[in-house]
Amino acid sequence: MNIAIFSESFIPLRTGVAKFTYELAYHLKKRKHNVILITGDFGVDYNFDFEVIKIGRISKIYANGSYTYFILENPLSFYRKLKDILNSYKIEIFHNQGPLGPPFSILSSYFTKKINKNIKTIGTFHSKQMKITNSIKLYSKFAKKFIHYNDVLTAPSLSTANEMKFLFNVNVQVIPNGIDLNKFNPNKGKIKELENNKFKILFVGRLDYRKGVDILIKAFEIINNKDMELIIVGNGPYKSLVLKYKEKFENIKIFENVEDEELVKFYNSADVCVFPTRGGEAFGIVLLEAFACSKPVICSNIDGYNEVANNDCALFFSPENYYELSECILKIYKDNEFKEKLSKNAFKRALEFSWDEIILKFEKLYHKVS
Numbered sequence: 156m157n158i159a160i161f162s163e164s165f166i167p168l169r170t171g172v173a174k175f176t177y178e179l180a181y182h183l184k185k186r187k188h189n190v191i192l193i194t195g196d197f198g199v200d201y202n203f204d205f206e207v208i209k210i211g212r213i214s215k216i217y218a219n220g221s222y223t224y225f226i227l228e229n230p231l232s233f234y235r236k237l238k239d240i241l242n243s244y245k246i247e248i249f250h251n252q253g254p255l256g257p258p259f260s261i262l263s264s265y266f267t268k269k270i271n272k273n274i275k276t277i278g279t280f281h282s283k284q285m286k287i288t289n290s291i292k293l294y295s296k297f298a299k300k301f302i303h304y305n306d307v308l309t310a311p312s313l314s315t316a317n318e319m320k321f322l323f324n325v326n327v328q329v330i331p332n333g334i335d336l337n338k339f340n341p342n343k344g345k346i347k348e349l350e351n352n353k354f355k356i357l358f359v360g361r362l363d364y365r366k367g368v369d370i371l372i373k374a375f376e377i378i379n380n381k382d383m384e385l386i387i388v389g390n391g392p393y394k395s396l397v398l399k400y401k402e403k404f405e406n407i408k409i410f411e412n413v414e415d416e417e418l419v420k421f422y423n424s425a426d427v428c429v430f431p432t433r434g435g436e437a438f439g440i441v442l443l444e445a446f447a448c449s450k451p452v453i454c455s456n457i458d459g460y461n462e463v464a465n466n467d468c469a470l471f472f473s474p475e476n477y478y479e480l481s482e483c484i485l486k487i488y489k490d491n492e493f494k495e496k497l498s499k500n501a502f503k504r505a506l507e508f509s510w511d512e513i514i515l516k517f518e519k520l521y522h523k524v525s
Contacts, residue, residue, distance in 0.1 A: 156521060157189045157245050161263050162252035163213070163225050165194040166201070169389075170224075170361075171440040172281045174415075175311075175332050176252050180205045182333075182514040191244055193237070195226040210236050211259075222363070222391075226259050233259055238270045246274055248521050254278030254305055255298055265304040275524045278305035280327065283315050283459060285365065285435040287322075295322040307524050311438040314458035330520070331463075332438045333513030334505055338415055339447035341502070345424040346417070353384045353406070354488050357425035357450075359418065359441050360432075362391035367431035367455065369393060372400050372407075373477040374431075378484060381406060388413050388421055422448035426494070427487050430454040433474055439463045446505035451497035453483045463508075468500040 160180050164172040176192065181204065184190045190205040195213040211228025226233070241249070249267045253260045264276040284291055299322075302308070308327045310316040316327035349355060356375065360366040368387060375385045387397055387409045394409075401407045413421065422428065428445035430452065436459035445452050446468060454460045456471035464471070470486065472479040487494045 156247050156525065158183055158248045158250065158521065159191050159193055159241065159244065159246045160250045160252065161193045161260070163195060163256060163260050164252070165192070165197065165207075167197055167199050168224060169413075171332070171438065172252055174440055175281065177203075178333060178335060178510055179250070179514075179517065182510050183518070186514065186518065188518075189244070191240070191246075193240060195224075195228075208240055217392075222361070223256060225256060228259070230258070230262070233262075234266050234270075237263070237266055241267065241270055241274065246271075247525060248277065249274050250277045250279065251305065252279055253281045254302060254308070255280065255282070261298055261301050265301050268304045275307075275521075276305045277307045277309065277520065277524065278302070279330075280308065280310040280315050280319050281437050283318055283435050283437045285433065287318075291322070299323050307520060309520070312459050312462045314462065315437040328520070330516045331508055331513065332440055332443070333510035334440070334443040334447050334508050335510050336447055336505065339419050339422065339444050339505075341423060341449045343419040343423060343448075346420045349384070349386065349408075349421075349424040351384075353382055354380075355384045355386055355425045355427075356484060357386045357388070357421060357428045357445075358430070359388045359421070359428070359444070360430065362387070362389050362393035362397060364393070365433055365435050366391075367433050367475070369396055370431040370433075370455075370475055370477050370480065371429050372397070374481040374484060375404070375407070376400070377478065377481040380488075383488070384408065386410070386421065386425065388418065418444070419448060422450055425450055427484065428452050429480070429484070430460065431472075431474075431477075431480060432457060432460065434458075436460055442469075443505055443508050446501040449498045449502040451487055451494055451501060453480065453487070465504070468497050468504045470497075 162176040180192045184205045192207045196209040201207040211226040215222045215224045311332045385407045390411045439460045442463045452469040455474040470483040
């Protein structure tokens with residue numbers, strides 16, 4: 156099939172949407188489909204098995220507790236360029252990542268139908284709101300007419316599907332995100348710099364309000380154990396806060412701009428992985444990355460996360476409750492048998508989300524709609 160994937164979030168970004176978009180294109184190409192990926196210009200060159208086509212340049216705004224990336228381009232120019240691409244490549248399936256985002260994520264499926272009504276359009280929701288505000292309800296009224304230009308809508312979790320149904324009165328099929336077990340597994344080595352006898356707590360994610368790195372730091376401060384290390388992998392507006400605490404605690408380490416080839420080694424070096432997000436998570440790819448490396452997880456008990464993790468492979472704590480988080484960390488620190496049990500179950504959980512299985516679900520969807 157001739158498939159176009161559209162996303163305003165892509166590599167070099169380290170967002171869950173960017174990772175998902177790459178993996179979707181890669182595994183579709185691996186299964187012999189003709190795949191192109193349409194995105195904005197991030198100022199980097201790509202050398203993938205599939206073709207990446209750039210329209211406009213990328214900018215960003217701060218929304219829903221983190222940065223949202225979008226394409227800056229004249230709408231008429233975008234439409235003309237998209238028309239040339241869809242016609243030149245004889246596209247049959249147009250798969251839009253995040254059909255709510257302004258300006259072009261929300262417009263792209265509408266444009267596609269205007270260009271060629273026979274192209275089947277699929278929209279995958281990748282975000283949840285931290286809170287359904289009046290402004291969100293107002294925006295949903297505007298967005299609703301464009302959402303219906305998607306022939307099929309999907310979401311990676313039931314909670315996200317239910318939120319979209321509430322906002323737009325649409326049916327949404329649940330297809331979870333996947334994990335590439337060839338990239339993330341316990342056999343990929345460790346970070347030499349972190350080879351010591353200390354108990355290592357790993358955080359991976361954007362350093363911003365929504366991801367809650369400040370909550371983890373407060374829990375770490377409460378524990379105040381020099382036999383522990385807090386390893387933070389990420390960047391963002393809360394970096395200055397992390398650096399402030401790093402001056403106070405020599406057992407806090409921060410690493411930025413880590414590629415997946417190195418990221419897996421950070422997971423393998425950790426004793427436990429902690430994801431203290433405040434909310435707004437449609438899924439939680441970082442949880443799968445940790446599970447694939449046989450690591451126990453501690454995460455906030457929020458929608459999205461609690462559909463990926465369960466009590467067999469993770470500990471949950473109430474969102475923003477850093478005292479409760481500190482107790483979860485100490486439980487795994489003190490009980491090695493419990494830690495090993497979670498680790499074994501973590502890898503079993505990751506197997507359920509292998510991209511080798513997930514891609515078949517999308518492929519089946521494409522054939523069904525075409």
